[in-house]
Amino acid sequence: MNLQPDHNPTEGSSAPRGWLRATIVAAFAIVFVGxxxxxxxxxxxxxxxxVSPSSKADGIVVLTGGSSRVSDAMELLAGGYGKRLLISGVHPTNDASDISRSLPDNQSLLSCCVDLDRSAVNTRSNAAETRxxxxxxxxxxxxxVTSNYHMPRAIVELSHAMPDVELIPFSVIGDKWRDEPWWTSGATxxxxxxxxxxxxxxxxxxRLAELGLEMSPEIADQPTGSLRSPRTAAAN
Known part of the structure; x- marks a missing residue:
């Protein structure tokens, strides 16, 4: 009687599958840890x-979107930390009177030294308009001037758009950040x-753009009319 050796056709492929599974798990672990x-x-x-800015600057820019950002920026302007203030990302439906009502103590500064940008819709376009x-x-x-959690991304975008301009961050701390640790709040x-x-x-x-690999087109500077002072905006 001829005895044939047992042969399981799946045994030869189990080792490669196990190696592939281990590689995938290791890759996910590295990504997770990273x-x-x-x-x-x-x-x-x-x-x-x-913390007060380390030095004065030529100008001040505040990126809208968080509570007390604009009022803090106005305080810096009133304190002589910059010559002019750009409020970037003003909603198209808001006009100068809306800002005036929220900042009743800074009417003279709003008239002389503040510009409104209504074109920016995200941080990248904030950077283009600020440039x-x-x-x-x-x-x-x-x-x-922007919220503390937004500052790292804002500096990345602004530094890329204006590598020749010195940027001095002033992080605004929201009330919720002060009131409770971030890890205790699911929303935060x-x-x-x-x-x-x-x-x-x-x-x-x-980083890819710096290597010449632009993933999306650079945002072109908008026409001059996209920036207006509150006085001009009110006149229109």
Whole structure:
């Protein structure tokens, strides 16, 4: 009687499948750990208290979208930290009177030293409009006012758009940030994770652009009419 050796056709392929599975698991683990380390690094950039700018600048730019950003920027302007203020990202339906009502103590400054940008719809277009505004006025240094969680991405975009302009960050700390640790609030944690993802995406796009690999077209500077002073806006 001839005895044939047992042969399982699946045995030969099990080793490659096991190796592939291990490789995929290892790759996911590396990505997960890398994302965790990056998130910790992102958090380390966020200020927990408001600190006065280290020096004065030619101008001040505030990126709208968070509570008290504009009022803090106006206080810096009133304190002589900059010659003019750009409020970037003003909603098209808001006019100068809306801003005036929210800042009753700064009417004279609004009339003489504030410009409104209604064209910007995101941080990248904020940077494009700020670049044009700074170039028109010959400004070489700017104080950047935005929320602490938004500041890292804002600096990435503004630095890329204006590599020759000195940027001095002024981080606005929201009430919720002061009142409770971020890890105890699901809403704050989701906000930070979302902002971290946007920050990483901006970093990747900017680094690729520096290598000549532009993932999306550069935003062109808008016509001069997109920026107006509150006095001009009210006249229209």
């Amino acid at each position: 994302a965790g380390v990056g998130f910790v690094g992102f958090l380390s950039q966020l200020r927990a208290v408001e 044009r505004w700074a170039r028109e006025r010959g400004f070489k240094s700017l104080i950047v 944690l989701r906000l930070l994770l979302s902002e971290y993802a946007k920050y990483v995406a901006a970093e990747v796009r900017v």
